[in-house]
Amino acid sequence: MEAILLTIGDEILIGQIVDTNSAWMAEQLNLQGIRVREIYSLSDTHAAITEGLQAALDKADLVLMTGGLGPTKDDITKKTLADFYGVELEFHEATYQRILSFFERLGRETTPAHREQCYLPANAQILTNRMGTAPGMWMERDGQVVVSMPGVPYEMKYLMENEVLPLVKTTFPGRPIGHRTVLTAGEGESRIAVRIADFEAALPERVKLAYLxxxxxxxxxxxxxxxxxxxxxxxxxxxxxxxxxLLPDLIFGYGRAKLAEVVGRELQNRGKYLATAESCTGGYVAHQITAIPGSSAYFRGSVVAYANEVKMEQLGVSEGTLVQHGAVSEATVREMVRGVLQTLGADVAIAISGIAGPGGGTADKPVGTIWLAVGDEQRVQTRQLNLGKDRLKNIQYTGNQALNMIRKFLLEG
Amino acid sequence: MEAILLTIGDEILIGQIVDTNSAWMAEQLNLQGIRVREIYSLSDTHAAITEGLQAALDKADLVLMTGGLGPTKDDITKKTLADFYGVELEFHEATYQRILSFFERLGRETTPAHREQCYLPANAQILTNRMGTAPGMWMERDGQVVVSMPGVPYEMKYLMENEVLPLVKTTFPGRPIGHRTVLTAGEGESRIAVRIADFEAALPERVKLAYLxxxxxxxxxxxxxxxxxxxxxxxxxxxxxxxxxLLPDLIFGYGRAKLAEVVGRELQNRGKYLATAESCTGGYVAHQITAIPGSSAYFRGSVVAYANEVKMEQLGVSEGTLVQHGAVSEATVREMVRGVLQTLGADVAIAISGIAGPGGGTADKPVGTIWLAVGDEQRVQTRQLNLGKDRLKNIQYTGNQALNMIRKFLLEG
Structure with a gap:
């Protein structure tokens, strides 16, 4: 069973908004065993909608449309649908009464445009939208279904969950399908491909693997x-x-889990508090950790030591180490770990110092040279990365490596 | 002049990722006077790509494809393109050398899959991708152009800005069009609209204004x-x-300038060093500042004080203040500013403490209550925000308010 999604309206085509509806709808449909074959974003014109609708129905028996149903005069989706099915627009009294009482509750007046919204294709089964004014519409012909919904995300979601998905389930009972996502960190796509080449070659036809x-x-x-x-x-x-x-050392989670979330859970399970000492990542690792709700249960804080004086005064890095080895060195990140454990009273700490770029490199230490250290009172592990010249990418890549180092350190401890 | 965008790959069709590439590309093309007519998301199969490509070229002379170019075997875009044009895949030595030296710099080995990546349609003009392994491809026939790029956002953006858009401009010269973006902070969209209503009403037909x-x-x-x-x-x-x-108090820059960049320039012009003391923003403000190249010239560092003990020990917030007013209070952020100025030896500092959510609120201080203070040795300014329940949005919104507070503080000083 396959479906095609149509998003109607110019907002996406001019790049003003990102289409988040389609991903959400696609996920819901996949969970019901309905494969989304294609997605089209179309302009809000009679010709574009008619053409897109016909192209979609040539390929799939279920077409879900969002957008183009607002109370403004440039919304022509309903008229196009009526023409497509060769029916008239008819006034739908129940929808009008719902809109009137909706506005009464808000203490606001309706406008003539709201009465216009109640003229709907005569063949449409009306789907009640309790989150806004524009109703959903379910239209069937020759075993094919077209559904039209407003594009406002929470209105669309309400209609999908309460009206569309239950109707889809009874109309198209389908063949079971399922997905699992295995999350890895520590190796690139191509090296993973080498390690699981035999596994991939042995996959049966009905199981597919994708690298993301x-x-x-x-x-x-x-x-x-x-x-x-x-x-x-x-x-x-x-x-x-x-x-x-095959990949015991790389897998950190499943589904939509985030590395920072997994690290947080491992810390919380052990009753340990983390701190970070960041130079080139400038607080990015702390931000990743604190973006997770509830992180105060296992995160003490961070010293972002951008200036060398801060490394010395707050983290106790010795001047001798900075002079002899430089701020970007194994010796420095080792001292930063020890320093931040003490300064912030943490059980585990990660320290990072490097040259994020695009400038600041030397022959000895080119841009992209990054040192990391993770440790506790007993042991410290270090690692060097050699990355490219893109500052933000270096910071984000290093951030993920840092989180993965903490995770592995905790698992080994 | 019209273009059609194709995104290739099942990630979007199963709802695993949101398609952010299309909005960005659409915006860039619109800025060059090229209208995006439609966007298709297609499955990673020979048939789907061929059909979508043909449908797109029936309607527009420029087709931009993203995705389906990784080093794993499920990528069949290149083979489909070669078949579409009736050409062979040919080994592209320059691309192979680039990949080899890319990996050499990283100190890592290439795999056979990387060699596979260098077989490219014989008619393609190769676009050098300095951000990853998969090259971009530019293919022309009968005055129509098809461009293929990897789907990784930063690789796509690099190729668009450095290769594709310049080539599009010379290949399809259009009617002169220009853009200026004026950046504001400190007021919402609707209040700005009121302040510039007369300006908007007086705009001639050939000048358009958009709020972003x-x-x-x-x-x-x-x-x-x-x-x-x-x-x-x-x-x-x-x-x-x-x-x-009309908006002298709100405008902070033009074009693609970032608030953190403007703040950095103002600091550097005055020879002043900044520090941040962050509780609920968890290092996000420091990350914003250090995402700007050269920020070590004006940024000392940050104390991310998540735990109250860190607020007391590292920032000298008194226990009395925390007990009497709570960690989320004007008194606490005032003490945090004073503390971090001294601890990190900075000239100007910002302090932030709040309840980012989604949990942790009280009747007195609901989720979204945030206090900020900016100051130097002489004066301190404070501000309270009352935001919603979305943790990440609260952190990012507060980050921008914090940067704007620093900017205005410097301008007034």
């Missing part, structure tokens, strides 16, 4: 189809177990 | 078309001057 890499994190997504949900789950369980056996 | 609001910063983008570049420039110069007269 981003800044030091590679997500491996498995998709399976089968005759029953139980079989789908079994296919996925087996493959996830195989990946776990 | 984001987390406390509102960008005002002027677009002008005319018969000559000189005329475009004059139209824009006049309107920018009018906005400067």
């Amino acid at each position: 890499p981003s800044l030091g994190v590679v997500r491996l997504r498995l998709t399976a189809t089968a005759d029953s949900t139980a079989e789908v789950e079994q296919l996925l369980d087996e493959r996830v177990a195989q990946l776990e056996a | 609001p984001s987390l406390g910063v509102v960008r005002l983008r002027l677009t002008a078309t005319a018969d000559s570049t000189a005329e475009v420039e004059q139209l824009l110069d006049e309107r920018v001057a009018q906005l400067e007269a």
